[in-house]
Amino acid sequence: MKVERVIKYEAELDKDFSQWVVSVPGGEQIRDCIQCGTCSATCPLSIYMDYTPRKIILMAHQGFKEEVLRSFTPWLCASCYACMVNCPREIKITEIMYILKEKAIEEGMYPKRFPIPVLAREFTRMIVKKGRNPETKLIIALALRTNPLNLLKMAPLGLRLMKAGRLEIMTKSIKGKDQLKTMLQSLEATT
Amino acid sequence: MKEYAYYPGCSVKGTAKHYEESLLTAFDVLGLNLTELEDWNCCGATLALAVNELKSFTMVSRNLALAEKTGLDIVTPCSACYLVLLKTQDYIRRYPDIKAKIDRALKSVGMEYRGTVRVKHTLEALVNDVKLEEVKNRVTRPLKGFKVAPYYGCQIVRPYKEFDHPFYPDSMDRLLKALGAEVVDYPLKTDCCGAAIAGTMEEVGVRLNYVLLKEAQKRGANCVVTVCPLCQLNLEQYQGKINKRFNSDISLPILYFTQLLGLALGVPEERLGFNRAMVSADSLLEAA
Incomplete structure (x- = not known):
């Protein structure tokens, strides 16, 4: 049997990452965490996570950059804010999950072929282009980029929605879509 | 006005x-x-x-x-x-x-x-800007036979606690009672339906919504009332899969609070979109 070290030495942790978390909006109080586990206990999705919210908060704070950004945990956060409202130290746990998602995309470290980051990116791309969210197109694009077989699985729901007149096939662009584009470009110029 | x-x-x-x-x-x-x-x-x-x-x-x-x-x-x-x-x-x-x-x-x-x-x-505009008494006085068709589980979901009360309690809100409970419905005590009223994750990962959607629906059923509700498009879709779309997976017999119409409001105020059913349901509320409407 091969024995491997699973605990990291302090020198192997990414101090820049831990400082970055504290410096971004929402991450300021992460140092106040007392590891009580209220977040993990209230989280309805923690049963599916590779690290519970309590662990992710500690690991982000300590500088386990690689593990945190490759984790499924932030992507499984449904943004219900139960942890954040319950946190006795008022740590903005849900907002930290958002920051970690953004960072994981930026660094190309999000779990590949996992549907949620793909959905988030496709969605954002489409609304920036049109100014509106084309629900149907989005679902198709998502399936094509993750598992095309899902389209077959989703077909019955699609038909039921269509019968009820709840499926919008064509989404019109807004008049101000160029305005939106200019605004977003202005951001890039200043950051 | x-x-x-x-x-x-x-x-x-x-x-x-x-x-x-x-x-x-x-x-x-x-x-x-x-x-x-x-x-x-x-x-x-x-x-x-x-x-x-x-x-x-x-x-x-x-x-x-x-x-x-x-x-x-x-x-x-x-x-x-x-x-x-x-x-x-x-x-x-x-x-x-x-x-x-x-x-x-x-x-x-x-x-x-x-x-x-x-x-x-x-919901906030309605309960804050119109007196409940006033709504009650306008009711022409009290919601007889509706045993409602009031489901608020998450983001209407968290993290910004603008108008109600973050875990045990009751503004919609009071509204529905004023409309003549029976409101069941529903402790899961702000538990999460899984939002966008329920839609993309079936396992999550089926499990979270099973818990929500099963509790509503256990409490004697004959419908669930929502305030959010995604909650409504999740609670409605998975019922077939839930029944198969958990061997349950859940069939609960998932309505918007505005549909029941309109109904109680005497707006004709056809103008309230009941025909767009995937789990029909017809039997409730007939009995009312």
Whole structure:
């Protein structure tokens, strides 16, 4: 049997990452965490996570950059804010999950072929282009980029929605879509 | 007569059409006038926030700026839109750096946002701007036979506790009682339906919604009432799969509070979008 070290030495942790978390909006109080586990206990999705919210908060704070950004945990956060409202130290746990998602995309470290980051990116791309969210197109694009077989699985729901007149096939662009584009470009110029 | 800038969000133009249909007709009866915000854009929901927070805030600020020009409060039926609008306002207020970037972006297209807009959820507008007594007096068809599980979901009460308790709200309970419905005690009223994750990962959607529906059934509810397009869709779409997986017999219509409001106020059923249901409420409507 091969024995491997699973605990990291302090020198192997990414101090820049831990400082970055504290410096971004929402991450300021992460140092106040007392590891009580209220977040993990209230989280309805923690049963599916590779690290519970309590662990992710500690690991982000300590500088386990690689593990945190490759984790499924932030992507499984449904943004219900139960942890954040319950946190006795008022740590903005849900907002930290958002920051970690953004960072994981930026660094190309999000779990590949996992549907949620793909959905988030496709969605954002489409609304920036049109100014509106084309629900149907989005679902198709998502399936094509993750598992095309899902389209077959989703077909019955699609038909039921269509019968009820709840499926919008064509989404019109807004008049101000160029305005939106200019605004977003202005951001890039200043950051 | 009260005027609002109506921010519909994308869902009520598609999967949640019956929310908008019932909202506009029912609010009209009560003299709440919703004028759709001209050329609004998608708020990006919680998904765009995950990709780029600043871009997301910037897109939202265009809507805030458009609303500010009308001088009216924003009213939105979608809990995700509500959350994203409130979060944008919150971050603009608390982080001068974010505010400066957004101001510049707005200025680049000749717009500005001074921060004067008040954002309200449709439920919030109804319970805060109309006296419950007044609603009660307008009821012409009390909701007989409706045993309702009031489901608020998450983002209408968390993290911004604007108008009700973050875990045990009761504004909708009181409203539904005033409409003549029987409201069951429903302790899961703010537990999460899985939101966008339920839609993309079936295992999550089936399990979370099973828990919610099973509890409603156990408490004797014959329908669940929601305030959010995504909650409504999740609770409704998985019932078949839930029954197969957990060997249960759940068949609960998932209604919008505005559908029941309209019904009690005497609006004809056809104008409240009951025909768009995937789990029909016909038997309840006939008995009423």
